[in-house]
Amino acid sequence: MQYQVEENCLTIFLPQEVDHHNAEDIRKEADKVIEQKHIRYVIFDFAGTNFMDSSGIGVIMGRYRQVYLMGGEVWAVHANDRMKRILRMSGVTKIMQVFEEEKK
Amino acid sequence: MSQAEGTTKTNEMEIIFDSKSENEGFARVAVAAFLTQLDPLLEEVSDVKTAVSEAVTNAVIHGYRGGEGKIRLSCRLDKESRKIYIEVEDKGVGIEDVEKAREPMFTTRPELERSGMGFAFMEAFMDDVEVESTPGEGTCIKMYKRFEEWITQSL
Numbered sequence: 001m002q003y004q005v006e007e008n009c010l011t012i013f014l015p016q017e018v019d020h021h022n023a024e025d026i027r028k029e030a031d032k033v034i035e036q037k038h039i040r041y042v043i044f045d046f047a048g049t050n051f052m053d054s055s056g057i058g059v060i061m062g063r064y065r066q067v068y069l070m071g072g073e074v075w076a077v078h079a080n081d082r083m084k085r086i087l088r089m090s091g092v093t094k095i096m097q098v099f100e101e102e103k104k
Numbered sequence: 105m106s107q108a109e110g111t112t113k114t115n116e117m118e119i120i121f122d123s124k125s126e127n128e129g130f131a132r133v134a135v136a137a138f139l140t141q142l143d144p145l146l147e148e149v150s151d152v153k154t155a156v157s158e159a160v161t162n163a164v165i166h167g168y169r170g171g172e173g174k175i176r177l178s179c180r181l182d183k184e185s186r187k188i189y190i191e192v193e194d195k196g197v198g199i200e201d202v203e204k205a206r207e208p209m210f211t212t213r214p215e216l217e218r219s220g221m222g223f224a225f226m227e228a229f230m231d232d233v234e235v236e237s238t239p240g241e242g243t244c245i246k247m248y249k250r251f252e253e254w255i256t257q258s259l
Contacts, residue, residue: 020128020161021128053158054222062217082147089224
């Protein structure tokens with residue numbers, strides 16, 4: 001898993017395809033970092049992602065549960081239209097902010 | 105004559121693979137590659153890939169509970185009606201209550217962080233989804249989607 005930690009904020013750079021096969025690794029590694037670094041904010045960076053199924057939704061909901069009790073938040077950035085549609089359809093946008101980039 | 109017509113209008117493929125999570129990506133890419141002969145929109149290919157991914161993941165996680173087994177994926181396309189029919193079949197444990205399983209947010213495996221959105225995604229991205237399941241014998245998901253007509257204009 002590609003990630004970056006800044007203070008209490010974890011940015012996860014999601015792979016090209018997020019499915020059940022790689023969701024498992026993301027969740028295990030993310031939870032280790034969340035615990036060790038006292039993470040409160042998790043940012044899912046979709047810049048390199050063009051496929052995600054409901055397994056990815058499970059990963060987001062799971063990380064939300066991890067940080068929510070400490071008053072944390074989860075965010076999505078750099079999501080393309082397809083990813084935004086998946087996020088909206090799943091209802092996960094009720095618990096997660098989708099950051100809208102400024103159009104250049 | 106009629107046979108020649110039949111062979112040009114429809115095309116079918118079938119693959120059988122092990123129930124392993126690494127084959128989820130293989131299955132959706134195989135279907136996507138097969139679909140290209142219909143010149144589908146990018147969005148339509150993504151829709152089908154997502155639905156196939158959900159169905160195969162269900163077979164791996166729920167059908168075989170992560171254990172060994174074979175998954176059969178078949179795909180038939182009709183060039184005239186621009187419809188694609190997909191079947192994903194496993195010989196796993198089957199589903200006790202299909203209606204319940206199809207409810208959004210319902211999952212029997214919350215410990216695996218399943219979102220319970222698998223069937224909802226299949227239904228959203230395909231035109232129709234049928235589930236045939238017998239406990240102890242297995243599950244077969246049958247779904248189809250009709251692709252947009254291309255309007256071609258000669259200049």
